[in-house]
Amino acid sequence: MDCVSPILDVATRLWDCTTKRAVYIGDLQEILESLSKAMEELKNIAEDVKTKVELAEKNRQMRRTREVDGWLQSVRVLEKQVDEILQKGNQEIQRKCLGSCCPKNCRSSYKIGKIASKKLGAIADLSKSCINDVANRLLQDPVDERPMEKTVGLDLMYAEVCRCILDEQLGIIGLYGMGGVGKTTLMTKVNNEFFKTSNDFEVVIWIVVSSSANVGKVQEVIRNKLDIPDDRWRNRAEDEKAVEIFNTLKSKRFVILLDDVWERLDLQKLGVPSPNSQNKSKVILTTRSRDVCHDMDAQKSIKVECLTQDEAINLFKKKVGESTLCSHPDIPKLAEIAAKECKGLPLALITIGRAMAGKSTLQEWE
Structure with a gap:
C-alpha cells in the first residue's frame, strides 16, 4: 500500500493536466507570444491616444477627461501585469526538460497559461473601449460654441x-x-x-x-x-x-x-x-x-441690468451703421433720442437699430 499511494497521487495529478488544461500547457509558448504581441499593439494605441490628447489640449480643442486618463492608467497597470506573466512564463519554459510533465510543472504551466489567456481578453476589451469611447472623446468637444455677436456692456x-x-x-x-x-x-x-x-x-x-x-x-x-x-x-x-x-x-x-x-x-x-x-x-x-x-x-x-445710457447709444449707433449716421447732420441726434427711448434694453436697441439701418432721410427718422 505504501507504493500504491504515490502512484495514485501521480496519476491523479497527471489527470488534472489533461483535456482543457493541456491546451494552456502545450500552447504556453504560443499564448505568451500572442500576449506579448497584443500588449505591444495596445501600448502603441495608448501612445497614439496620449499624443493626440496632448496635441488637442495644446490647441484647446478638448480638455483631458477622467475617462481618457482612466483608460491610459488601465493600460499602464495591465502592461505591468503582463510583464510579470511573461517573465514567469518564460522561466517556466526554460525549466522544461525531459521530465517537464511532472505534476508540479503541469500545474504551474496551466496556471500561467490560464492567466495569460485572461489577460489577452483584457487587452481586447481595452482596445475595444478605446475605439468606442476614448477615441470618440478625442473628437468631441466638452462644450459646443454658440453663435454670438460682439457684446456691449457685459x-x-x-x-x-x-x-x-x-x-x-x-x-x-x-x-x-x-x-x-x-x-x-x-x-x-x-x-x-x-x-x-x-x-x-x-x-x-x-x-x-x-x-x-x-x-x-x-x-x-x-x-x-x-x-x-x-x-x-x-x-x-x-x-x-x-x-x-x-x-x-x-x-x-x-x-x-x-x-x-x-x-x-x-x-x-x-x-x-x-x-x-x-x-x-x-x-x-x-x-x-x-x-x-x-x-x-x-x-x-x-x-442682469439694462445698459447705461452711453452703452445704449453706442450699441444703437453700431447697429444703425456709420454710413446711415453720416447721411444727414441731424440723424446722429435723432439716433440718440431713439436709443434713450429703448431704456437700455439691448434687444430693443438691436431690433430698432437694425430697422433704421439704411434709412438715410430725415423724414424717415422723424
Missing part, C-alpha cells in the same frame, strides 16, 4: 459670473432680469469664452427650457450630449432615464446651462446630481423672475 457682469463659477461653494447660479435685457447673451458669452478656455469641466450642456418645461425633452438634450446608447435609453420610463443620466454624470465635473426658465425644474427628476463643493459641478440658469432663482435653490442670484 464685461462687468461677465466677470462677476466667472467669479461665481470659480467659487466652489456655489453650485447653482441664477441670472435674472426683464425680457430682452441680455441674460441669454451673457450666458452665451460665459459658454463660449469661459468654458472654452477652462480645463476643469468635462462636459457643458446648454438647454433651452422656455415656458413649456418638459422633463422628457430636457432629458433628451442631456442624453444626446452624453452619448447614452440606444439600448440603455429607448423604451425607458422617465425615472429610468433619470438613473442613466445620474450614473453618467455622477463621475464627471459638469455644467448644465438652463436658458429661459419660467418655473422650478426638478434636477432630481432629470437625473442631474446636485452640484456642490464635492463634485465641483455647476448649474447656471437664466430667468425673468428672482423667485425662480430661489425656487431652483440658487446659492447666488445675479440681476
